[in-house]
Amino acid sequence: MTDLKRRTLLKATLAGGVIGAAAGAGLLAPIPLFAAASKSGFDAENLPDALKAVFGSDALIESAEVELKAPDIAENGAVVPITVSTDIAGAESITIFVENNMRPLSGIFALGPRAAGFASTRIRMGKTSNVVVVVKAGDKLYSAKKEVKVTIGGCGG
């Protein structure tokens, strides 16, 4: 059963990959060094604090050019596939937040000079929450969000 589920998840992420491959962007962005910023970001316990800790600002611009793929309902909060793709030129990083998690910041993905504006991973969600993804390009923060309903929380306890 577990194996079956994993198959489906893999398939879902694979399908996302094809679209992402088509989205070539962010070719000249340097890899940001985020060691210091991210440490405090990971400790932040609500979304605005986490945003400020990572980016120094919580001024998000909702953008249709940021595409977030996540399931509507996640049966298992321990493994929620998230795929982000963007066409925004000069995208430097993709950051994933889960608003209602104990620590909203989930991961920062820094795009190299030749990387496409795309990242896909699997995250844990404690309960039903908005997933917020932020694409940093220059000093602008573009975002997209989606609510994911969680039936079984995945943060242990």
Place this chain on the structure above:
Amino acid sequence: MAEKTIKIRAKLKGDEVTVKALLKHPMETGLRKDKKSGEMIPRKIINAFKVDFNGQTVFEAALEPAISANPYIQFTTKVMESGEFHFTWTDDDGSVYETKKSITVQ
């Protein structure tokens, strides 16, 4: 989970490579309790993931407890020439897991 398993797929399409990387790892959050002893299970997280291609960093990630066990990461990047991807995962305890994958551009 003593044995570390790494799975890498790299698929070339045009001049873009889609890379999928999976590392077998518990990603223990440090927030869970052992049900028997009632003690907290210590945190054990892969906190950094880095990919170099021919010596140049192409993708980097800072990971957190909210990343699922057996962290799976997928990204795409352009390649201009044949070469080798070098993957590095860094654990909280300082251990480093590494692997390489070469790709040939026709």
